Amino acid sequence: MAEGRTTGARLRDRRQERGLRQADLARRVGISPSYLNRIEHGQRRIGGKLLLDLAAALGLDPAALAEGGEAQRAEALRAVALEAEAAGLRPAPEIARAEEMAERFPGWTALILRQSVRIEALSRRVSELAGRLDHDHDLARALHQVLSGVTAIRSAAGILADSPDLDRDWRERFLHNIHDDSEALADATRALVRFLEAPERGGVALAASPAEEAGRWLEARDYRLPEIERGEALADPLPSGAAGELVAAFVARYAADAAALPLGPFARAAREMGHEPAMLARAFGQPLPRILRRLAALPPDDGHPPPVLRLPMGRDAASSQAHRGPVLSPFRGPAPSGPCPRR
Structure with missing residues (x-):
């Protein structure tokens, strides 16, 4: 069990070096956070495909995780050989001699495992790019x-x-x-x-689209702009390029909403009316979409319910906003299942 404990501790160190939570790494390799926790604490052995997946997710040579454990390296090598055999590689690799290979040729074993991780990362990138082209x-x-x-x-x-x-x-x-x-x-x-182009982190990374980059910028601020509420300029610079244009559209819409419905009076009325959008729309004589956006901008630590629905950042950046209960129930929309129509 000491061998497994050493591998688990090494895995934990590499994960923490990259600033990943257990939940993040577990989701990438398709296991539960509790199972990953047991691996890191030496309560579960690791090898084979899971070792390869964890190494790929962390951008590591599998031998770096299993160093000092020939059994783990042999199991990882066996997993690579099985995948190659299933893909029709001829002549087929001598799977039964994986342990001998790992013991006699540790350098070649490390090279094979490292290349396997790289190929897997590149294959994943090709698949993601193909999906991007569709959506x-x-x-x-x-x-x-x-x-x-x-x-x-x-x-x-x-x-x-x-x-x-x-x-x-x-x-x-x-x-x-x-x-x-x-x-x-x-x-x-x-x-x-x-x-x-994007910095590689944990393998081969994809750059964010402008909509994703704009969404991250706004999400970091929880979609609230207190400087705008006070009539001041934004403290943080906008993203560059198309992402900046999307954020600028959101900021312009936010400023118009704040001018029409100042935060102080609107927040007091929202509490008095139970955050009911229809009542607020009638009281202020404003369109319902603006009321919903202002409800989403209310600070949750000031007696207001938290947002329960966040609309994804789209090409109309100003429309990306959250709504507050009891307006809508928690809901996550489905991912697109087919290509977007081309113009």
């Missing part, structure tokens, strides 16, 4: 702009190459178009690179 409008638009720019430049260049006697005015027009299309292509390519 993420910003990524699809960026790719469309890149492909459109390449096509336009190739078409204009082809006409120039095939028409040596082209009128000078037309030639200058085509050259001008190529120049403009080249600049547009460069901008679209830079936007796509910024979208896809």
